[in-house]
Amino acid sequence: MTGTARSPEDIAAYLASLDCVHCGLCVEHCPTYRQLGRESANPRGRVYLMRAVMEERIEPTPDVIEDLDLCLVCRACESVCPSGVAFGEVMAQTRSKLKKRGPIRRWMMGALLDRKRLNRAAALMRFWQRSGLRVLRHLLWGRLKRMEAYMPTVPHADARRPLPRHAPPIGETRGRVALLEGCVMSVLFQDVNRDTMHLLQAAGYEVVVPEGQACCGALHEHDGDLETAHRQLARNKDAFAVDDVDAIVMNSSGCGAAFSSADMPAPVIDLSRFLVDHGEHLSFGAFTEPVAYDAPCHLHHAQNETTAPQQLLTRVPGLQLVPMDLWDHCCGAAGIYNLDHPELSGRILDEKLDALERSGASVLLTGNPGCLMQWRAGVAKRGLRVEVLHLATFLAGQVTA
Ligand code: SF4
Ligand code: SF4
Structure with missing residues (x-):
């Protein structure tokens, strides 16, 4: 690295970029490379570009910025990288330096x-x-x-009302967990939050929704606004320092990834994993239509939770979980990527919609508000008869005890 004083975060990002050995194992897993086919639109090329910018060997010209901006930060490259390149961290730090916001x-x-x-x-x-x-x-x-x-x-104002601060367990008490309402979730998907709360209560847990909690800052981090992202995490760290909480349960994978990256006062765990590990006595009614699962990137790649949603679904009698190609690839929502890059986001989603059609599923499950919106918009545009649901909504509709 050349130039004047660098922050510890700059140095950490630079060192992480040096971990890349240019093996190219990540290339075919990159959704933007699948569409654009050029080196500068794949992880290896982007690491090379970011390093060159950090070393001041190249200027961050509009073309360079565009290639970096076209990254979904889906982190699929991290899942397959044998050198453990912390791609998301390098990209977040680079964006914090280069991104202009109108x-x-x-x-x-x-x-x-x-x-x-x-x-x-x-x-x-x-x-x-x-x-x-x-x-x-x-x-x-x-x-x-x-x-x-x-x-x-x-939804109507009544459906957007805040969650109760406490909800008692149903039946025998097994513990106490905390829940994040989120920002987009609390306004557009408060029904998912209520379903999450109900599942946790049915599993025997008291649910607390701590006062003072705030947006997790994941979208800000995605956008390179690290200052806001860190401030939001610090606020939440204070808010979630409540007594006797066994875990902080997350139902939005983006928020889950953000919380997992911080030293929170209690273990952070996705709802699916929590119910696999602690909801053993839950039972579900039968469901016989074909169901597909699409993994949210920030659950599958960023939190490495690759099996719990499918494991839970095997507990629904009669449920036929149909395989869907590209189920672990980004759907193109990626924060507000679909607003910033509608053409490329649409192409990425089109490939996934083809896969959904081929799967024959009549229900598609996922676990992130951005993915829900992206999929629902795509399914409606194509006129498919597929219901797109959050896993919590689906399970809450099936739970019998
Ligand atoms: S984060 Fe996703 S879009 Fe970006 S380089 Fe890695 S695989 Fe490609
Ligand atoms: S897999 Fe990892 S080490 Fe190999 S090119 Fe991709 S980022 Fe670099």
């Missing part, structure tokens, strides 16, 4: 940090969706237009 982006990212603001935006969006104003959507432009198109139907 006013709309800053507003959007800022809104995630404030539940009241997020709720006001949701109320406005609901009014837009229900008042007939949508006929004017052709007047929208750019990212705003794409955001409008991807936005699911915003």
Whole structure:
């Protein structure tokens, strides 16, 4: 590394980039390389570019920035890298130096940090969706237009109300866990949070939703705003320092990956793994339609949780889990990638939709709000008769005890 003073994080990212031995084992696993086929759009090429920028051998020209920006940060490359290159860490640090954010982006990212603001935006969006104003959507432009198109139907204010701070276990008490409501989850998918809470109660756990919790900062990290990401994690670390909690249970893989990267006051665990390990007495009603599972990148690659969702599904009598090609590849949602790079995101999703059609599934399960929105938009656009659900929603609908 050359140049003036570097922070410890810069040095750590630089050292991580040196771990790459250019073997290329990651190349075919990279969704953007599958589409674009050029070296600078695969992990090896991107590590090389980032290192060259850090060493000041090349300038971060618009072309270089574009190639780095086209990375989904899905971290599929990390799962297969024999040298253990911490790709996500190198990319986050590089983006923190290079990424420019305009006013709309800053507003959007800022809104995630404030539940009241997020709720006001949701109320406005609901009014837009229900008042007939949508006929004017052709007047929208750019990212705003794409955001409008991807936005699911915003639930009624009553369905967006905060979770209770405490929920008692159902039946015998087995322990106490904490739950994160999240930002997008709390506004657009509060039903998933309620289903998660119900499953945990049915498993015999008291659920606490700590006061003072906040957006986990995962989207900010993805966007290279590390300062905000670290601040959010610190806030949550304080908020989750509650007594006698066995675990912090996560139902959004992006938030789970962010929490897992920090030294939280209790073990951080995905709902699927928690129920496999601690929900042994739960029983489920039969389900006989074919079901496919699509792994969220931040569960499968970032948290290395590759089996628990499928294990849980084997406990649903009659359930036929059908194989789906590319099930462990990114769906193209990747934070707000689908808004930033709609064309490439659409191509990535198209390949996955082909795989979904071939699988013959009538239900698709996943575990992240961004993936739910991306899949639902794609399924609707293609006119497929496939229900896209969060794993918690599906299991809560099947649980009998
Ligand atoms: S994080 Fe994903 S998109 Fe980015 S280089 Fe790695 S595999 Fe490719
Ligand atoms: S697999 Fe790892 S070491 Fe090999 S090229 Fe990819 S990032 Fe580099």
